[in-house]
Amino acid sequence: MIVNGITVADGATNALREMILSGALRPGERVHQDHLAELLGLSRTPLRTALATLANDGLLDYESNRGYRVREFSVDTIRSVFEIRSVLEAQACRIAARIGCSNAMLDELDALLQTGDDILASGELDPAALPAWRQMNVKFHDAIMRETNNPLLGEFVARTHNVPMVSDRVILWDDYTIIHRSHDDHHRIARALRAGEGERAAAIMNEHVNFAGDLLIERLRQDPEGALQHLLSNAASGGK
Amino acid sequence: MIVNGITVADGATNALREMILSGALRPGERVHQDHLAELLGLSRTPLRTALATLANDGLLDYESNRGYRVREFSVDTIRSVFEIRSVLEAQACRIAARIGCSNAMLDELDALLQTGDDILASGELDPAALPAWRQMNVKFHDAIMRETNNPLLGEFVARTHNVPMVSDRVILWDDYTIIHRSHDDHHRIARALRAGEGERAAAIMNEHVNFAGDLLIERLRQDPEGALQHLLSNAASGGK
DNA sequence: TCTCCGCAAAATGGATACAATCTCGCAGCG
């Protein structure tokens, strides 16, 4: 769905999304319409529109006459979403290769690869470089997605980002080796796409996304509360 | 999103979905709130809730202060959705095989296969048997989906059904050879799942769904108007 | 005749009021 941030309801939608992703509204918590409307300084009508939107996005659960609650995402659910994202992004590689990537797109990938190389050149992970890295990463995946000429595919992947912590805005920025390997995946994916090797690019992309999921879940298991808080604030600060 | 059809808004959502899928509201047509509210016998408030829901489902387009229009789906878009459905359902096979299918589920698949065999036993396609076939087909795909213990996967596949004619409720019921082959796919998928051969089941499922898409698109190209009208009424009569 | 401006009608967005439903505690009974 196209969002034009002109109406009050759209503003409320964005505000609520941030509140949920940032943890201001806790998973499982019930959403009081009167209370929230007063907090946001609007009436219940646009608020309800926003709530319906977020429920359809999968961030809220709804039950008749019992209102909305913030959806709870188990670790299993997060794993599930990575499984979905991995096959969708892999399919994007197949389609892009089949159609044939444009030179403009391949050049854009090269520029993004260079950006990543520069960030990693120092041999260590500078926390200050995280936002730039995140932006590079999002653009890289977006560029492939756009090249498919399959807007639905992009829509579906965007939906996976509605699950907290699955977004490619969330990066585990603490292990140089892992990040370096991840960027090496980017290099190999770009090379495969340039060569028209769709299945090869798809295979790399599939593992690329799946491993990110495995890593995230491992961290969540090791330190559920700490990792969760850190990652949520990480995501919230990366607003699009 | 869970829909419990208790409220007026939920009823309006379902009514509108049928109107769109059945073609009562034509693609590109503008949706007048006052007019529709009167037609459905309710006020604009629940109607607007329903419109917002369907817009998020992707059946309507929305623009601020200019209301809703019925979304137009090109043939390319339909092709795109089959590409998405094929990889998602294939992934469902992988997951189900990895986890290991329960005996209850395998028995259910066997019963559904038998139902299909019985319908095909006559050696020709009886139009009267279409609803039973459609039900069998939906249940077969659903059973695999449920076995993944990945509710998100089912949610995502359900979203693909919001695109007219992509739903597995829509069957091209005119070529015995093709239907027979399709059911043979079902047999092979079930056998592979029983044997724990996830990748094999996934490969068959992928082709199974993709071919259905190719077939549908070929028909749409041959006789755009006729096939479209026939299939839409086909889908509308198959309400869940 | 064409274009542009402006106003009026229509349609949407939002606020408020009212109805229906649920929640939860308390009292009465077994």
Next chain:
DNA sequence: CGCTGCGAGATTGTATCCATTTTGCGGAGA
């Protein structure tokens, strides 16, 4: 002592009203 049923408060669902924006027609001027 625990369970059931009732009722008041809280909360959600719907209707109606008003404000804002869009749209389209018509007239004035070039």
